[in-house]
Amino acid sequence: MNLHVPALGPEADPVRTTCPYCGVGCGVLARPDGQGGASVAGDPAHPANHGRLCSKGSTLGETLSLDDRVLHPAIAGRRVGWDEALDAVADGLRRTAEAHGPESVAFYLSGQLLTEDYYVANKLAKGFIGTPHVDTNSRLCMSSAVAAHRRAFGSDTVPGCYEDLDEADLLVLVGSNTAWCHPILFRRMLDARTKRGTKIVVIDPRRTQTGEEADLFLGLRPGTDTALFSGLLVHLSDHGALDARYIADHTAGFEPALERARQIAPDAAATARATGLGEAEVGTFFALFRATPRVVTAFSQGVNQSAQGTDKANAIINCHLATGRIGTPGTGPFSLTGQPNAMGGREVGGLANMLAAHMHFAPEEVDLVRRFWSAPRIITGEGLKAVPLFEAIERGKIKALWVMGTNPAVSMPRADRVRAALGRLDTFVVSEVAAGTDTVRARNAIVLPALAWGEKDGTVTNSERRITRQRTFLKAPGEARADWWILAQVGRRLGHAKQFAWPTVAAVFREHAALSEFENRGSRDFDIGGLADLSDAAYEAAAPVQWPLTRKAKAGERRLFASGGFYTRDRRARFVAVQKPALADATSDAFPLRLNTGRVRDHWHTLTRTGKSPRLSAHRAVPFVEIHPDDAARAGVADGDLARVRTPHGAAVLEVTVTPGAQAGMLFAPMHWSEANTSDGRVGALAQGAADPVSGQPELKATPASLTPEPYRSRGYLITRAAVPAPHGWWWARAIVEGGSGLIFASQEGAAEAALLMRELFPEAAFSEYADPARGVYRGAAFRDGRLLGALALAPAAERPSWEAAKAFFRTQELLEPPARRALISGRAESAGSGPLVCACHTVGLDVIRGAVADGARSVEAVGAACKAGTNCGSCIPEIRELLAAALAPSPA
Numbered sequence: 001m002n003l004h005v006p007a008l009g010p011e012a013d014p015v016r017t018t019c020p021y022c023g024v025g026c027g028v029l030a031r032p033d034g035q036g037g038a039s040v041a042g043d044p045a046h047p048a049n050h051g052r053l054c055s056k057g058s059t060l061g062e063t064l065s066l067d068d069r070v071l072h073p074a075i076a077g078r079r080v081g082w083d084e085a086l087d088a089v090a091d092g093l094r095r096t097a098e099a100h101g102p103e104s105v106a107f108y109l110s111g112q113l114l115t116e117d118y119y120v121a122n123k124l125a126k127g128f129i130g131t132p133h134v135d136t137n138s139r140l141c142m143s144s145a146v147a148a149h150r151r152a153f154g155s156d157t158v159p160g161c162y163e164d165l166d167e168a169d170l171l172v173l174v175g176s177n178t179a180w181c182h183p184i185l186f187r188r189m190l191d192a193r194t195k196r197g198t199k200i201v202v203i204d205p206r207r208t209q210t211g212e213e214a215d216l217f218l219g220l221r222p223g224t225d226t227a228l229f230s231g232l233l234v235h236l237s238d239h240g241a242l243d244a245r246y247i248a249d250h251t252a253g254f255e256p257a258l259e260r261a262r263q264i265a266p267d268a269a270a271t272a273r274a275t276g277l278g279e280a281e282v283g284t285f286f287a288l289f290r291a292t293p294r295v296v297t298a299f300s301q302g303v304n305q306s307a308q309g310t311d312k313a314n315a316i317i318n319c320h321l322a323t324g325r326i327g328t329p330g331t332g333p334f335s336l337t338g339q340p341n342a343m344g345g346r347e348v349g350g351l352a353n354m355l356a357a358h359m360h361f362a363p364e365e366v367d368l369v370r371r372f373w374s375a376p377r378i379i380t381g382e383g384l385k386a387v388p389l390f391e392a393i394e395r396g397k398i399k400a401l402w403v404m405g406t407n408p409a410v411s412m413p414r415a416d417r418v419r420a421a422l423g424r425l426d427t428f429v430v431s432e433v434a435a436g437t438d439t440v441r442a443r444n445a446i447v448l449p450a451l452a453w454g455e456k457d458g459t460v461t462n463s464e465r466r467i468t469r470q471r472t473f474l475k476a477p478g479e480a481r482a483d484w485w486i487l488a489q490v491g492r493r494l495g496h497a498k499q500f501a502w503p504t505v506a507a508v509f510r511e512h513a514a515l516s517e518f519e520n521r522g523s524r525d526f527d528i529g530g531l532a533d534l535s536d537a538a539y540e541a542a543a544p545v546q547w548p549l550t551r552k553a554k555a556g557e558r559r560l561f562a563s564g565g566f567y568t569r570d571r572r573a574r575f576v577a578v579q580k581p582a583l584a585d586a587t588s589d590a591f592p593l594r595l596n597t598g599r600v601r602d603h604w605h606t607l608t609r610t611g612k613s614p615r616l617s618a619h620r621a622v623p624f625v626e627i628h629p630d631d632a633a634r635a636g637v638a639d640g641d642l643a644r645v646r647t648p649h650g651a652a653v654l655e656v657t658v659t660p661g662a663q664a665g666m667l668f669a670p671m672h673w674s675e676a677n678t679s680d681g682r683v684g685a686l687a688q689g690a691a692d693p694v695s696g697q698p699e700l701k702a703t704p705a706s707l708t709p710e711p712y713r714s715r716g717y718l719i720t721r722a723a724v725p726a727p728h729g730w731w732w733a734r735a736i737v738e739g740g741s742g743l744i745f746a747s748q749e750g751a752a753e754a755a756l757l758m759r760e761l762f763p764e765a766a767f768s769e770y771a772d773p774a775r776g777v778y779r780g781a782a783f784r785d786g787r788l789l790g791a792l793a794l795a796p797a798a799e800r801p802s803w804e805a806a807k808a809f810f811r812t813q814e815l816l817e818p819p820a821r822r823a824l825i826s827g828r829a830e831s832a833g834s835g836p837l838v839c840a841c842h843t844v845g846l847d848v849i850r851g852a853v854a855d856g857a858r859s860v861e862a863v864g865a866a867c868k869a870g871t872n873c874g875s876c877i878p879e880i881r882e883l884l885a886a887a888l889a890p891s892p893a
């Protein structure tokens with residue numbers, strides 16, 4: 001039952017491009033098949049991945065179909081030509097600006113745009129429409145890291161590079177599920193452990209797959225990272241582990257920062273109390289950090305997406321500055337960026353508190369950009385950040401909005417309110433690739449078809465400041481156009497023909513590079529003057545390079561700040577005196593738990609792309625909530641039940657996963673499901689979103705919540721060749737399966753209604769059926785001319801029929817002979833399945849791996865040899881290791 005793993009054939013030269021998912025920025029070789037598809041493989045020459053791809057990267061070929069694509073411009077659901085659409089956008093923006101001032105216009109952009117798209121959007125809005133209200137989904141993602149970098153370094157600079165992960169002796173992962181969210185970097189970390197014995201410490205309230213792999217796992221209380229790193233700073237100071245020379249030569253503000261840290265966490269015992277950790281484990285961590293010169297502390301959303309995110313990041317950076325562990329091989333604080341071009345967006349100034357090219361709003365910076373752009377109407381100060389920006393839409397202050405490359409109706413905190421606010425806009429423009437998103441569905445939208453990955457062309461920057469090309473290898477479908485082109489057309493229609501005249505995407509890039517070096521002379525970190533004169537051909541062929549890359553430099557800088565040279569006025573870094581941690585909202589009798597949200601291994605954000613891949617959709621097919629066994633018992637729910645999770649902002653019905661990996665008192669739910677693919681699982685609606693006072697990044701990890709059982713009479717699945725709507729009143733989640741579309745559902749109905757539904761869905765069909773109405777069981781399959789059209793199974797809720805075996809019958813369009821038909825409805829199919837998918841590359845399920853272990857496999861390698869699981873991308877190795885550990889553990893007495 002193994003699926004074919006696409007490999008490069010000998011036919012055509014592959015196109016070198018970059019994976020469109022996470023900020024690791026892996027190089028991809030894409031080989032189009034000439035029919036709109038392509039096979040992909042890792043690029044052995046790319047320094048981020050050296051040929052490897054994770055489960056998401058290696059299944060990119062399954063996401064290229066044009067199903068569900070926006071292919072033509074439309075205004076409020078009416079198809080129009082490009083001229084009419086662009087006129088409508090330009091008129092809408094102009095009219096709004098004239099009637100209510102330019103500040104009534106806003107842009108909401110995305111770290112998934114290419115740098116060139118982002119540059120043009122930023123220039124149009126801030127330079128020519130004259131609105132400061134330009135923010136991006138990076139506000140929800142990286143803005144606390146940006147703010148912390150700026151406070152400490154005077155600039156938004158990531159000091160290190162990926163080789164530091166290979167060369168560290170200690171890797172501290174804070175609020176990062178690296179194994180699932182940056183899998184190829186995690187493979188590099190595990191390689192370092194094999195090669196040089198690198199120790200891995202994971203700090204996360206939830207025991208994730210990353211935590212399972214750790215040498216030391218610190219399951220701290222949510223929001224208390226600042227206390228942990230304050231305690232560490234005190235410990236380093238009290239144990240003579242400071243780098244006094246580095247502190248004296250290159251920094252300022254150490255004493256007040258240490259003094260503050262002492263107030264928060266004077267010693268290991270106080271740190272343990274403040275974080276909920278044991279004193280011994282705190283002591284172990286402190287000693288390890290103290291004794292290991294080569295430490296990288298990598299952090300992600302458990303740090304950033306927090307009402308104290310900036311302080312958390314600065315508490316980490318303080319410890320690195322104090323030990324001089326920055327900018328040298330194997331050291332440094334390392335912000336892992338989420339989206340493929342989170343960094344590029346920061347470079348062009350896509351955030352509301354930046355202007356352009358890492359410049360802010362000092363009068364001389366505004367003047368510089370005004371002259372460079374010839375933009376007399378340039379803005380002079382910061383605009384609204386994402387959370388207040390959508391509140392201003394709700395209040396009617398902002399009347400025109402252009403959303404590009406993001407799905408805020410799902411991904412913003414308090415997403416139900418955000419979705420409702422969109423309906424109030426006079427002019428609402430969405431540049432999109434997917435037709436069914438919750439944002440595009442807004443009735444009033446002007447929808448513009450954008451080019452998707454494989455069609456678009458430009459550059460992205462990864463977590464280590466490496467700029468890589470994304471290249472075109474597929475024809476533009478329908479009337480889709482590049483985002484930068486769309487923006488430039490609107491710029492021209494608004495009367496700025498000269499400033500928006502680029503003939504090619506390379507010309508946009510040259511202008512962006514030229515701005516970065518304009519009157520720079522070493523005053524700004526972001527300088528790619530070395531790329532400002534690239535010819536179109538050189539741009540086309542450009543190899544991955546790191547910035548800074550000045551005009552005089554031979555190569556980009558790998559590391560910064562080993563001997564100071566920070567971008568503050570006195571060139572010294574700043575220690576930050578951080579605040580004592582405190583979560584924004586308290587729990588209460590009504591909301592006694594805390595809801596943490598995040599990601600799963602095989603899905604990407606709001607499912608518009610990974611949702612197209614049957615293999616990726618098999619890993620976790622329904623929206624779920626993780627809960628600690630004690631909390632589950634108290635709430636009266638068992639593993640697999642449905643439960644209603646409520647917060648003061650919204651509610652969702654999710655499948656319960658009971659796991660000791662959850663911290664008592666904490667729930668965890670992934671953010672991925674939307675109105676488009678579940679009846680009731682919009683987790684974004686639940687998050688509170690209290691903003692960090694420095695960065696404005698909303699809290700998405702600790703909303704007070706309650707959980708109650710949501711009983712249904714029946715559970716089941718329905719698989720059809722083409723997607724069908726779920727009956728009214730059912731709870732459902734939709735997932736693509738090979739050869740069909742699947743619904744996993746819960747319903748108050750029984751066997752009779754199920755049989756009826758099959759007849760409604762397939763009026764002309766022949767049926768094979770088994771029904772036991774008294775027991776509430778129905779299994780049926782519909783056929784036409786011997787070909788399978790659909791299958792439905794329904795059983796009492798506690799039985800939860802599994803669809804793993806039934807799915808296999810849809811893989812083929814062949815005639816099903818009577819024995820196969822009987823097998824399909826026998827119910828035996830359920831137990832003959834391979835269980836939930838573990839290895840996405842080779843489609844190997846849980847039961848098969850358990851079987852391999854039962855047959856004597858004792859290592860990840862042996863499991864791989866037995867059933868191929870884990871032998872391609874390796875993303876599932878942590879899960880296999882966990883299964884092995886569970887199977888081989890002595891059973892409790």
Ligand SMILES: Nc1nc2c(c(=O)[nH]1)N[C@H]1C(S)=C(S)[C@@H](COP(=O)(O)OP(=O)(O)OC[C@H]3O[C@@H](n4cnc5c(=O)[nH]c(N)nc54)[C@H](O)[C@@H]3O)O[C@H]1N2
Nearest residue numbers: 175176177181222223300301302338339598599601604605
């Ligand atoms: N598979 C997959 N990979 C992705 C993405 C995806 O959608 N799917 N998205 C990409 C993007 S845009 C991003 S931003 C990254 C995100 O990558 P990560 O940040 O690794 O992912 P998350 O699951 O959001 O959150 C990370 C962890 O923070 C923990 N956490 C919560 N509160 C706290 C706290 O107070 N302290 C600490 N120390 N930890 C806490 C959570 O329990 C969670 O395990 O992933 C990128 N990669």
Ligand SMILES: Nc1nc2c(c(=O)[nH]1)N[C@H]1C(S)=C(S)[C@@H](COP(=O)(O)OP(=O)(O)OC[C@H]3O[C@@H](n4cnc5c(=O)[nH]c(N)nc54)[C@H](O)[C@@H]3O)O[C@H]1N2
Nearest residue numbers: 140141405406407411431432434450597598605606608671
């Ligand atoms: N509760 C909760 N909410 C969260 C998070 C969390 O952890 N918990 N994480 C936050 C984070 S870190 C992030 S990064 C966001 C992500 O949230 P979103 O940005 O909303 O998620 P995506 O699904 O990636 O949305 C990208 C959209 O752009 C479209 N698209 C893809 N390529 C292109 C293109 O080239 N051009 C255009 N115009 N459109 C394109 C896709 O079809 C898709 O609809 O979610 C945030 N929200």
Ligand code: SF4
Nearest residue numbers: 019021022026054057
């Ligand atoms: S780690 Fe995976 S998702 Fe991230 S860039 Fe590499 S292949 Fe793509």
Ligand SMILES: [Mo]
Nearest residue numbers: 140141338339
């Ligand atoms: Mo993100």
